[in-house]
Structure formats: structure tokens, C-alpha cells
Amino acid sequence: xxxxxxxxxxxxxxxxxxxxxxxxxxxxxxxxxxxxxxxxxxxxxxxxxxxxxxxxxxxxxxxxxxxxxxxxxxxxxxxxxxxxxxxxxxxxxxxxxxxxxxxxxxxxxxxxxxxxxxxxxxxxxxxxxxxxxxxxxxxxxxxxxxxxxxxxxxxxxxxxxxxxxxxxxxxxxxxxxxxxxxxxxxxxxxxxxxxxxxxxxxxxxxxxxxxxxxxxxxxxxxxxxxxxxxxxxxxxxxxxxxxxxxxxxxxxxxxxxxxxxxxxxxxxxxxxxxxxxxxxxxxxxxxxx
Numbered sequence: 292x293x294x295x296x297x298x299x300x301x302x303x304x305x306x307x308x309x310x311x312x313x314x315x316x317x318x319x320x321x322x323x324x325x326x327x328x329x330x331x332x333x334x335x336x337x338x339x340x341x342x343x344x345x346x347x348x349x350x351x352x353x354x355x356x357x358x359x360x361x362x363x364x365x366x367x368x369x370x371x372x373x374x375x376x377x378x379x380x381x382x383x384x385x386x387x388x389x390x391x392x393x394x395x396x397x398x399x400x401x402x403x404x405x406x407x408x409x410x411x412x413x414x415x416x417x418x419x420x421x422x423x424x425x426x427x428x429x430x431x432x433x434x435x436x437x438x439x440x441x442x443x444x445x446x447x448x449x450x451x452x453x454x455x456x457x458x459x460x461x462x463x464x465x466x467x468x469x470x471x472x473x474x475x476x477x478x479x480x481x482x483x484x485x486x487x488x489x490x491x492x493x494x495x496x497x498x499x500x501x502x503x504x505x506x507x508x509x510x511x512x513x514x515x516x517x518x519x520x521x522x523x524x525x526x527x528x529x530x531x532x533x534x535x536x537x538x539x540x541x542x543x544x545x546x547x548x549x550x551x552x553x554x555x556x557x558x559x560x561x562x563x564x565x566x567x568x569x570x571x572x573x574x575x576x577x578x579x580x
Contacts, residue, residue, distance in 0.1 A: 298357075298358060298359030299331070299338050299343060299357055299358060299359065300331060300332040300333065300334055300338075302352075302356065302357055302359070303317075303332060303346060303350070303357065304332060306350045306352055306357075307350075310350070314328055314329060314332065317346065317349065317350075320345075320349045321342065321345040321346055321349055322345070323342060323345075340455035340456060340458070340459075341455065343357055343358060343455060344451055344452075344455050347451065353451075354450070354451040354454045354455060355450070355454050358454055358455075358458055391422060391426060391430065392430040392431075394420055394422070395416060395420050395422065395426070395427055395430055395431070395437075396431075396437060396440040396441065396444060397420075397444070398416055398419040398420035399411070399416045399419075399420070399427075399437045399440075399441065400437075400440070400441035400444045400445070400483075400487065401483060402415055402416060402419060403434075403437065403438060403441050403486075403487065403490065404441070404482075404483035404484070404486040404487050405483065405486070407486075407490065408434055408435075408437075408438050408490050408494070409434070411434065411437075413427045413428060413434075416437070435494070435498070435500075435501070438487075438490060438491065438494060438501075439501070439504045441487050442487055442488075442491050442504060442505070442508050443508065444487075445483075445484045445487045445488065445508075446508045446511055446512070448480075448484065449473075449474070449484060449512070450511060450515065452473060453470060453473060453515055456469060456470075456473060457469060457470060457519070462528075463519065463522050463523030463526050463528040463529060464523065464528055464529075464572070464577060466519050466522070466523075467516075467519045467520065467523065467572060467576070468568075468569065468572065470515065470516065470519055471541070471545060471568050471572075472565070474512075474545055474549070475545075475549065475552075475561060475564060475565070476549050476552050476553050477561055482553065485549060485553045486553070489550070489553065491504070491505050491508075492505070512542060513535075513538050513539065513542050514538075516538040516541050516542055517534050517535055517537075517538035520534045520537050520538055520541075520576065521534045523576070527578060528577065528578060529576045529577060529578060530575075530576060530577070530578050537575070537576060540571070540575070541568075541571070541572075544567065544568060544571060545568065548563075548564040548567060548568070549564070551564075552564060
């Protein structure tokens with residue numbers, strides 16, 4: 292535990308050194324008081340979850356690696372920081388300067404989520420991103436490719452959110468329930484993520500190429516659930532049974548119930564979804580006392 296808590300400061304300093312970037316520049320970039328950053332880097336103050344998320348975005352590293360995990364530092368290099376931090380990321384990120392492709396997709400995916408893939412025009416994306424339509428066409432042959440990249444953005448954001456939120460929860464049951472809560476389509480950001488997934492499912496039913504993209508992305512969601520279940524089994528909180536099968540059941544329930552909520556089915560409520568998921572976890576996963 293002590294090693295894990297020391298990891299963020301050590302790895303942030305390492306990433307800063309590789310980029311020849313100062314702590315003061317990083318503090319300014321993420322909107323954090325330099326003194327607080329210094330204390331956190333030295334271990335005298337604990338980083339807040341969203342601070343680590345902003346640092347990971349700015350430095351172009353995965354949040355899992357930053358927090359001390361084994362995932363490669365640049366696990367998802369296709370995605371960089373949001374457009375409002377594009378100039379900043381160009382300064383801090385060690386990759387190609389002025390990555391227009393990433394700026395385009397960071398502008399495109401909220402539009403796709405809000406309006407639907409087939410209602411978004413290239414000119415809409417160009418206008419929001421501040422580039423020409425020709426630049427968008429240069430990086431993306433069609434809207435299908437933008438949807439693929441939008442899925443990757445959603446997966447990355449979901450994974451980073453999960454790492455940030457779950458790291459400090461040591462109880463396996465609480466960790467699993469909180470993970471499921473994080474995936475419920477309750478907030479505007481989550482509704483956008485669900486919109487992307489719904490469109491991907493629809494496109495995958497007709498397009499074999501999208502099926503491969505979907506399968507790779509969905510595996511991360513299932514593996515996260517499976518990892519929490521395996522952790523609970525090791526602790527004796529959850530029953531010793533097939534963790535992969537349990538994860539399949541849990542994710543299938545989240546997806547099915549979530550779709551009903553997003554679709555506005557009046558018979559399905561957020562509280563009802565929460566109750567069904569908690570009941571399943573309690574009856575099917577938790578070890579009887």
C-alpha cells in the first residue's frame with residue numbers, strides 16, 4: 292500500500308523529467324497551487340482523484356500507470372487532452388506537436404454523442420475544432436472512423452474514471468457497487484458515453500469492421516468488472532466461482548437496464564436499476580455468512 296501511495300509522485304517526476312517540464316508548468320497547466328503540487332509529489336499530501344486525472348491527460352500517460360499500476364504509460368496514445376487544453380498538451384506531451392487528429396476527435400465525439408453519427412456534418416466538426424473541413428477529411432475518411440475514435444475516447448474516460456474512483460476503496464463489495472454506480476447513465480457525461488455505445492452497437496450489427504472495434508473496447512469494461520470480482524474472491528467476500536462468467540452476467544445486466552433508462556422507458560428508473568444490480572450482487576456474488 293505504501294508503494295502504491297508513493298507511485299504517483301515518483302512517476303510524475305519521471306514523466307516531467309522526460310519532457311523537460313517543470314513542476315511550476317505542470318501546476319499551471321492543471322490549475323493546482325504549486326505548493327500543493329510540491330507537497331503531493333513529496334508524499335506530504337495525497338493527490339485527489341481528479342488532480343491525477345488532469346495530470347494524466349496533460350502528460351499523455353494512462354491514469355493506471357500514474358497511480359502505480361502495471362499498464363503501460365502510454366496505453367492509449369490515440370487519445371490526448373480535451374480541446375480546451377490542446378495547446379497545453381502540445382507543450383507537455385512528448386509525442387508529435389500540434390496533433391490535429393486528436394483535437395478533431397475530441398471535438399467530434401461530443402457532437403456524435405449529442406446529435407447522432409448520421410446527423411453530424413464534417414463542417415460541424417471543423418467549426419467546433421477550429422480547423423478546415425479539408426483538415427477533417429485528411430485525418431478521417433468518413434464519419435465511421437470518427438465513431439471508432441469516439442468509442443476509444445469513451446473507453447479511456449471510463450477507465451480513467453474507474454481507476455481514480457476505485458483506488459481508495461479497499462472493501463471489495465463497496466468497490467464493485469461503486470463501479471456499477473459509475474456506469475449508470477445518470478449524469479450528462481455518462482449519457483454521452485452511453486449514446487456513443489448505443490451507436491456503436493447499432494453500427495456493429497451491420498458493419499463487421501465495427502464489430503472488431505467494439506469487441507476490443509468492450510473487453511476493457513468486462514475485464515475491469517472481472518478484476519474487482521477476482522479481488523473480492525481473494526478476500527473471501529465473493530464466492531469462489533467463475534469470475535469471467537459472473538462478470539459477463541453483471542455487464543449484461545448493466546447494459547440491458549441502462550439501455551432502458553437511456554431510451555426513456557417509464558417503467559425503468561435509476562433506483563430500480565440500482566436495486567436490481569445490488570440484489571444480484573448480494574444473492575449471486577457475496578459469500579453467505
